[in-house]
Amino acid sequence: MSLTSQIKEYALNIGYSKIGIIPAEDFPEYIEDLTKRSDMYGFYVKSPNRPLAVADLKSLMPTAKSIITTVYDYAQKGFPKELTNKIGRVYQARSYDPPSEYINGARPELMRTFLRKLGCEVGENIILPERLVAAKAGITNYGRNSFAYAEGIGSFIYLKSFIVDKELEYDNPTMKEVCPEGCSACMKACPTKAIYEPHKINPPRCIAFNTFLTQERIAGSYIQPEIREKMGTKIQGCDICQEVCPLNQERLKSKLPDDEYLVKVARDxxxxxxxxxxxxxxxxxxxxxxxxxxxxxxxxxxxxxxxxxxxxxxxxxxxxxxxxxxxxxxxxxxxxxxxxxxxxxxxxxxxxxxxxxxxxxxxxxxxxxxxxxxxxxxxxx
Ligand code: SF4
Ligand code: SF4
CATH class of the missing domain: 1.25.10.10 (Leucine-rich Repeat Variant)
Known part of the structure; x- marks a missing residue:
């Protein structure tokens, strides 16, 4: 079995739903977009995560050859409504980069260990534009709400990439919009009108962004009174523009098994x-x-x-x-x-x-x- 096939099979075996691979190249379109909208993304451009560093990926990892990118479907179990009006599903599902003692943090660790076992050097602590990487690898497309959508799943997905020093077999990009013609349900439903045109979000107006305003991440914690009023009962994240999306309805309406941990948490x-x-x-x-x-x-x-x-x-x-x-x-x-x-x-x-x-x-x-x-x-x- 080729190195690429071994990697892809292992990723699916440990619970990723999709996997794709692209060459490790820079992302000029990402840098251009961030720079053009620096009035909205200034906080991010200056953040310690150094997002613009991906303009020169090779300086972060000189040996980088390939980017392996994965989709994790985090909505495989139900979400109690007592929590869903307060906390975004990705956080309820404990999927957003948890520590490695938790299952969704252990999975990327397993992946890194496996890649090393195959002889790969694996990049550490390099922040990538995950939605762009996944679209370039053909495993997701875009919604007008700017979220990544995976075929057969929807947008309740978490993307995670691994940079390695081996040349692999590469996938073809999708990079297309998945929305039905004329749909703008996400833009209409957004309480703060943060989605100001298709595929464009103004983060300082986004409720999710405001729940995360902290001194250490954004060097500021002040939430504008106008936004406070629109936050409703959200205390971490906001799923409104995904909840109204027709492409997520099948998943939202299906009877999923309870997540017993969440049921317990929701009780108190x-x-x-x-x-x-x-x-x-x-x-x-x-x-x-x-x-x-x-x-x-x-x-x-x-x-x-x-x-x-x-x-x-x-x-x-x-x-x-x-x-x-x-x-x-x-x-x-x-x-x-x-x-x-x-x-x-x-x-x-x-x-x-x-x-x-x-x-x-x-x-x-x-x-x-x-x-x-x-x-x-x-x-x-
Ligand atoms: S996450 Fe909420 S506030 Fe942000 S764009 Fe979507 S609906 Fe609007
Ligand atoms: S609500 Fe409509 S326009 Fe928005 S992402 Fe979903 S399908 Fe696209």
Missing amino acids: FSLSQVLNMTDNFYETRVQPLLFNYIKERKYFQRNAAIALGNQGDPAFVPNLAIAMDDPEELVRGYAAWALGKIGGRSASQVLVDNLSKETSESVKTEIRQALATIKISDEQN
Whole structure:
């Protein structure tokens, strides 16, 4: 069996749904697009991941000859609705680059070990434009929502590539759009109009991007009030433009077996618990499920505060009052916003009480803005 066949069979054997291979070359079209839209992608271009470095792949790995790319279908089991309105499916499925002690982190490790056993040198820590790589390798196509779609699966897929120093047999690109003529369901459904034209997303307007605004990733954690209001109850990721897509309906409507782990998590996962997080909740519920992107608990708390504000239920005022005593000013500031959004006399009183003792200028600003816009009707207490 050829080296290529051995690699492809092994990938399918360990659970990847598709595998393709391309020569290890630069990605000028990717660099050109990022550079053209630097007003929207400035955060990424400057990030420590060095995305523009792929313009000179050979400087990252001088021996690079081939890129092996894979599709993992992460929607093989069901997702509890209690979680789906809060957390994107890829995170629920623990598929987004988890540590190697988890099954979806072990799979790429198995792949690397196998490739090394076959005598390949395997590149480490090189960030690739995965959607472009997969399309060039003929294993996915594009939707107008910018997601990659794999034939027979849809867009609930995770792409992972491996760079090796061996020449292999290469696949033909697909690079086509899969959308039915006239469909724009994703663009219409996007609450923030982040998809501003087919195949173009403005990340700073995307809810998923905003849930991930953290100091270490993007060097900023401020979510614009206009976006906060549109985040609904999402605390990590957003699947709306994939949920409405006709190409995903077959999967979404099929009766999938339960993921017993998620069923267990969903039983005791609530926004108020995320907001007023105990060490135990963080270690047993947040970390094992959401180990990616967001590393510090204060960002989950921020997102939960926004989500509770958007629910508008006065029953959450006591939870937000506790959050106003949180040692993190980020949490206090967003709790103040949420109290303003919920409104009513008790929310207003919590804001007034905290304004007098607050020491952070940014939190005081949030409190003052909340008090300036808060609605108090006679029925509310
Ligand atoms: S992930 Fe959500 S916010 Fe982002 S483009 Fe899709 S629907 Fe819009
Ligand atoms: S919703 Fe329609 S336009 Fe958007 S990605 Fe799906 S098929 Fe394409």
